[in-house]
Amino acid sequence: MPKVTAKLVAERAGVSVAAVSRAFQPGAPLAPEKRALVLRIAQELGYVPPAARSLSQLGTRSVSLVAGDLTNPFYSGVLELLSQELHKRGRRLTLHAVPPGETVDVAMEQVLGYRADAAIVTSAHMSSELVRRCREANLPVVLLNRVQPDSRMTAVTCDNHAGGRLIAARFLTSGRQRIGHMTGVPDTSTHIERSRGFLDRLAEADRVPVVSACGGFSYAGAMEAAADMLDGGPRPDAVFCENDVMALALIDAARARGLRVPEDLAVIGFDDIPMAGWQSYRLTTVRQPIRRMVAEALTLIEQLQSDGAGCGAIRVLPVDLVARDTG
Numbered sequence: 001m002p003k004v005t006a007k008l009v010a011e012r013a014g015v016s017v018a019a020v021s022r023a024f025q026p027g028a029p030l031a032p033e034k035r036a037l038v039l040r041i042a043q044e045l046g047y048v049p050p051a052a053r054s055l056s057q058l059g060t061r062s063v064s065l066v067a068g069d070l071t072n073p074f075y076s077g078v079l080e081l082l083s084q085e086l087h088k089r090g091r092r093l094t095l096h097a098v099p100p101g102e103t104v105d106v107a108m109e110q111v112l113g114y115r116a117d118a119a120i121v122t123s124a125h126m127s128s129e130l131v132r133r134c135r136e137a138n139l140p141v142v143l144l145n146r147v148q149p150d151s152r153m154t155a156v157t158c159d160n161h162a163g164g165r166l167i168a169a170r171f172l173t174s175g176r177q178r179i180g181h182m183t184g185v186p187d188t189s190t191h192i193e194r195s196r197g198f199l200d201r202l203a204e205a206d207r208v209p210v211v212s213a214c215g216g217f218s219y220a221g222a223m224e225a226a227a228d229m230l231d232g233g234p235r236p237d238a239v240f241c242e243n244d245v246m247a248l249a250l251i252d253a254a255r256a257r258g259l260r261v262p263e264d265l266a267v268i269g270f271d272d273i274p275m276a277g278w279q280s281y282r283l284t285t286v287r288q289p290i291r292r293m294v295a296e297a298l299t300l301i302e303q304l305q306s307d308g309a310g311c312g313a314i315r316v317l318p319v320d321l322v323a324r325d326t327g
């Protein structure tokens with residue numbers, strides 16, 4: 001059989017050789033539909049780019065972490081703990097960052113070419129086609145801090161629903177009357193479950209948020225959402241932010257407007273990132289058991305490697321409310 005080259009892939013896809021090269025580089029300029037076409041044809045032909053062929057020699061005893069928003073301190077914490085745990089086990093960690101605007105499938109193409117022993121994915125959900133290809137390649141994949149509706153997937157997550165309930169209950173028992181809600185990225189399981197728990201508990205008390213705005217899990221997005229929540233009416237006297245980064249932004253925005261936290265505005269976040277404990281914030285939040293989540297993910301990888309693919313499994317770990325000064 002003749003060697004499959006980038007030129008052959010380019011001819012079949014009707015693109016340039018340079019476009020084939022860019023398709024395998026997350027973040028490189030290439031239309032999404034053209035990238036998908038090139039990657040599909042490359043997979044059909046069995047083409048592996050030169051960089052992946054050389055890296056695949058290093059893939060043995062390595063685990064790939066596929067992550068999106070590394071600017072969120074929660075995920076940099078995951079990276080640090082995962083690296084430490086793998087080192088203890090004599091294994092290597094490789095990082096595959098999903099560029100803004102790209103799907104996790106693009107980074108997973110690199111993982112498949114790298115031929116790592118397993119992958120841990122903290123970014124958005126994987127397509128059904130990619131799940132199938134990972135199974136065919138005998139690549140164990142564990143989702144961390146997220147789930148998706150696919151019985152074949154294995155995941156470790158905290159009890160986001162219970163965390164949302166804890167926060168609503170704290171606002172209710174403290175007598176807050178105008179409760180607001182700052183949401184994350186709409187199609188993520190973390191947003192869906194945290195929001196559902198929060199709203200369910202409010203509904204049990206015949207309450208609904210007086211105001212809701214999407215901060216997109218980012219500081220900049222939360223500052224814009226804070227302007228909508230604080231400059232209009234009615235202004236809330238308590239807000240649940242679906243992650244700590246947004247909660248810190250809301251506190252900054254409130255203070256810039258002369259509001260006192262928590263006297264005028266109670267703020268509770270989710271994750272318990274290191275900055276939540278800083279003296280300048282002392283953020284009340286829900287703590288994810290990150291160390292245990294990482295350990296569970298590695299245990300599941302070992303089980304998948306020893307038992308074969310089989311059915312998926314989801315480990316849901318309990319959370320704790322960390323009461324500090326903001327709510």
